[in-house]
Amino acid sequence: xxxxxxxxxxxxxxxxxxxxxxxxxxxxxxxxxxxxxxxxxxxxxxxxxxxxxxxxxxxxxxxxxxxxxxxxxxxxxxxxxxxxxxxxxxxxxxxxxxxxxxxxxxxxxxxxxxxxxxxxxxxxxxxxxxxxxxxxxxxxxxxxxxxxxxxxxxxxxxxxxxxxxx
Numbered sequence: 820x821x822x823x824x825x826x827x828x829x830x831x832x833x834x835x836x837x838x839x840x841x842x843x844x845x846x847x848x849x850x851x852x853x854x855x856x857x858x859x860x861x862x863x864x865x866x867x868x869x870x871x872x873x874x875x876x877x878x879x880x881x882x883x884x885x886x887x888x889x890x891x892x893x894x895x896x897x898x899x900x901x902x903x904x905x906x907x908x909x910x911x912x913x914x915x916x917x918x919x920x921x922x923x924x925x926x927x928x929x930x931x932x933x934x935x936x937x938x939x940x941x942x943x944x945x946x947x948x949x950x951x952x953x954x955x956x957x958x959x960x961x962x963x964x965x966x967x968x969x970x971x972x973x974x975x976x977x978x979x980x981x982x983x984x985x
Contacts (some may be wrong), residue, residue: 820879825853830863830883836870840899843868846876854884856914861885862922863892864911870894873901881909887950888922889913889938895926895953903930913940918950919965926951931958938965 825831830853834843845866853865860867864883873893883890889911893901901923908920916922919938921930928951935948948965 820847820849822849822851824851825865825883828854828857830855830865830867832866832868833863834866834868834871834873840870840872840895842872842874844874844876845878846874847878849879849881852882853890856884856886862887862894862916864889866891868893868901870899871901872899875901875903875906877905878903879907879909881907881911883911884914885912886914887916887918889919889940890921892918892922892924893926893928894924899926901926901928903928903933906930906933908933908935908938910936911938913938916940918948920948920962921950923949923951923953923955926953928953929956929958930960932960934961934963936961936964940966 823831831850850865855861862885864885865880880890890908911920913919919940920935938948948962
């Protein structure tokens with residue numbers, strides 16, 4: 820698989836949109852690194868998606884560092900959707916917020932055939948593997964080996980939105 824490494828003090832992918840969500844597919848890659856802890860917009864260490872119809876397939880996303888969403892942050896407005904299929908999220912660190920692996924904000928998200936291992940939230944609220952405050956559906960997903968700080972007491976935390984597991 821092709822490996823894309825983040826440049827210093829930046830992330831691998833930054834998907835932004837204004838009015839109408841872009842339809843973006845990223846597949847068959849390894850996304851490595853990313854440290855945005857010192858940046859003014861410090862969410863999503865490896866990948867940040869804002870207002871997109873995002874499809875991630877057969878990816879490995881690892882070693883990201885951010886305030887929220889160590890490896891990945893997905894932020895949505897009405898009409899934005901995220902689907903993660905066959906995505907492994909590994910060794911991400913949320914420095915002071917939530918979601919060492921993935922932080923989801925107001926997105927309609929499905930995570931299928933996916934796994935999250937060894938993500939860390941150093942301090943902050945909760946959800947040291949996965950944190951969502953949007954609609955979340957987990958299908959054959961594994962969330963294990965994630966760790967948190969003093970207030971990070973859950974492997975996954977769904978807040979303010981429906982959550983389902985299949």
